[in-house]
Amino acid sequence: MYDFAYHKPASLADAVKLLADHEDAKLMAGGQTYIPTLKQRLARPSDVIDLGAIAELRGITEEAGGVTIGAMTRHGEVAESAVVRRVIPALAALAELIGDPQVRNLGTLGGSISNNDPAADYPGALLGLGATVRTSKRQIPADQFFTGMFETALERDEIVKAVHFPRPEKAAYAKFPNPASRYSMVGVFVAKTGGGVRVAVTGAGQSGAYRWTAAEQALAGNWSPAAIDGLTVDPSGLNSDIHASADYRAHLVKVMAKRALAAAG
Amino acid sequence: MPSVSMTVNGKQVGGEVESRTLLVEFLRNQLGLTGTHVGCDTSQCGCCVVHVDGRSVKACTMLAVQAAGSQVTTIEGLARNGQLHPVQAAFREHHGLQCGFCTPGMIMSAVDLLQHNANPTEAEVREWLEGNLCRCTGYHNIVKAIMAAAADMSGHAKAAE
Numbered sequence: 001m002y003d004f005a006y007h008k009p010a011s012l013a014d015a016v017k018l019l020a021d022h023e024d025a026k027l028m029a030g031g032q033t034y035i036p037t038l039k040q041r042l043a044r045p046s047d048v049i050d051l052g053a054i055a056e057l058r059g060i061t062e063e064a065g066g067v068t069i070g071a072m073t074r075h076g077e078v079a080e081s082a083v084v085r086r087v088i089p090a091l092a093a094l095a096e097l098i099g100d101p102q103v104r105n106l107g108t109l110g111g112s113i114s115n116n117d118p119a120a121d122y123p124g125a126l127l128g129l130g131a132t133v134r135t136s137k138r139q140i141p142a143d144q145f146f147t148g149m150f151e152t153a154l155e156r157d158e159i160v161k162a163v164h165f166p167r168p169e170k171a172a173y174a175k176f177p178n179p180a181s182r183y184s185m186v187g188v189f190v191a192k193t194g195g196g197v198r199v200a201v202t203g204a205g206q207s208g209a210y211r212w213t214a215a216e217q218a219l220a221g222n223w224s225p226a227a228i229d230g231l232t233v234d235p236s237g238l239n240s241d242i243h244a245s246a247d248y249r250a251h252l253v254k255v256m257a258k259r260a261l262a263a264a265g
Numbered sequence: 266m267p268s269v270s271m272t273v274n275g276k277q278v279g280g281e282v283e284s285r286t287l288l289v290e291f292l293r294n295q296l297g298l299t300g301t302h303v304g305c306d307t308s309q310c311g312c313c314v315v316h317v318d319g320r321s322v323k324a325c326t327m328l329a330v331q332a333a334g335s336q337v338t339t340i341e342g343l344a345r346n347g348q349l350h351p352v353q354a355a356f357r358e359h360h361g362l363q364c365g366f367c368t369p370g371m372i373m374s375a376v377d378l379l380q381h382n383a384n385p386t387e388a389e390v391r392e393w394l395e396g397n398l399c400r401c402t403g404y405h406n407i408v409k410a411i412m413a414a415a416a417d418m419s420g421h422a423k424a425a426e
Contacts, residue, residue, distance in 0.1 A: 006267060006284035006330050035326050036308060038285070048284065050331060076320070080381075100396025101374065102311065105320040106327065180309075182395065 001038045005047045012056060012159060015049055016136055019157045022047040027159065029072060029111025032103050057110065057161060060084060066166040067091070068134075071110025071159070079104065090171040090264070094125050094189070097175050099182050110160040116208055118149050118239065119183035123209035124173065124202030128189030131165045148207045168193045170223070172264035174256040176203075178243050185244050186252040188212075190260040192223055199257060204238050204249045215257055225258040269333040273298070274342030282329045289313045289324035291332075292339060300340040300369050304398070311397035314370040314377075315339045321377035323396070340369035343376065351421070352376050352414040361410030363401035371397050375411045383419050387412060 005022075009015040019025055025047035028034050037043050051057060057072035060081045067087050069078060078084055078095035085092045098104055098112075098121050112122040113133065125131070126142035133140045136159045145153050154160070171191040175184045184203030191198045197219040202209040218227045233253045235246035244252070270279035273296060280295045292298045292315070304312030306325050313324040316338040343350035352375050355361065362368045371394070378385060378393045385393065390411050391404070399407060 001285040003283050003285045006328070008330070031328070031331065032308065032326055035328065039306070052331060100311070101377070101393055102314055102321050102323045102396045103308065105322050
């Protein structure tokens with residue numbers, strides 16, 4: 001790891017100012033992806049701005065019937081939260097499937113979605129639930145937030161503050177984890193919401209998480225695993241790597257979607 | 266260089282570190298607490314698990330400066346007045362180790378589990394140990410030791426009521 005100057009601002013305003021003052025600065029949330037990245041010398045920031053001391057970025061609140069989760073809230077806190085378990089149990093269950101207990105004790109929601117690893121779990125939940133990302137500048141619907149592999153709509157000096165998740169009528173997440181890393185090879189989040197059916201796929205797409213619109217249409221009039229029996233998933237555009245071919249991932253998308261639908265009930 | 270101070274095993278400690286110094290390097294190299302091991306250095310194996318503010322974390326994936334001001338507990342801080350912690354005692358009793366390299370991390374991880382789930386099922390223990398690898402493949406007795414420690418600790422808790 002190359003050395004860098006370390007900052008631990010106590011407020012969001014200070015963090016934004018540090019970003020503006022240091023051209024090659026990078027933000028660090030829980031560090032569970034970023035520290036390994038630094039160790040491999042895949043990044044060489046002049047300054048690292050640790051968001052860990054900013055109290056306003058943490059916490060879980062029930063809001064407008066849904067749940068608002070601060071960007072620096074740890075995965076473990078979401079998994080254990082009585083509020084999340086009651087209002088959106090599928091979201092607490094998803095958080096419990098990320099990495100391992102120690103990674104969940106440090107890794108954060110804001111870090112995960114800002115990094116937008118195509119194999120991360122949270123992007124599937126944001127797309128599946130139609131969440132809204134609240135940043136230091138604006139509100140961004142999940143459908144516009146994830147713009148490609150490791151890419152988001154965030155501007156350079158923009159920081160995620162929180163994510164608001166509306167409460168679905170029914171929802172579930174089914175994940176086929178890589179047996180070693182626990183990243184999703186394919187994860188499917190299904191939700192029946194007041195605004196319609198949403199089916200989000202993570203782990204599979206070359207451009208990151210995406211919505212499976214054909215399944216959404218099939219489920220609109222018939223919310224059941226059998227409703228997608230007639231669909232096939234096109235493997236073009238899906239990841240192919242040592243863990244799984246695109247064909248296998250395409251197969252898993254439908255299998256995981258059916259499992260998620262069965263679990264959602 | 267930044268200076269850090271934190272509480273480690275109940276003692277106030279401090280020192281100068283580079284920003285890039287990992288918590289595990291600070292513990293081992295500057296404080297001489299070599300019970301916390303470095304197995305993989307890639308957040309996979311869990312040999313470096315310590316507690317920071319009461320929760321288990323991988324000390325190879327946290328900067329020393331991130332832990333400034335925190336309460337840190339390492340394997341050296343578990344025993345009290347010469348008495349092994351019940352989880353340590355159970356690992357000895359049930360032969361929960363073979364080469365012993367993964368043991369400090371296994372124990373620190375198990376203590377965190379039992380602090381939040383006093384009576385886990387065997388499946389919950391195995392699931393919890395997702396982030397701790399034993400290259401000797403000695404999981405069976407590790408799980409047995411943790412189940413025994415849970416029974417022992419909840420027995421003590423009941424006796425104290």
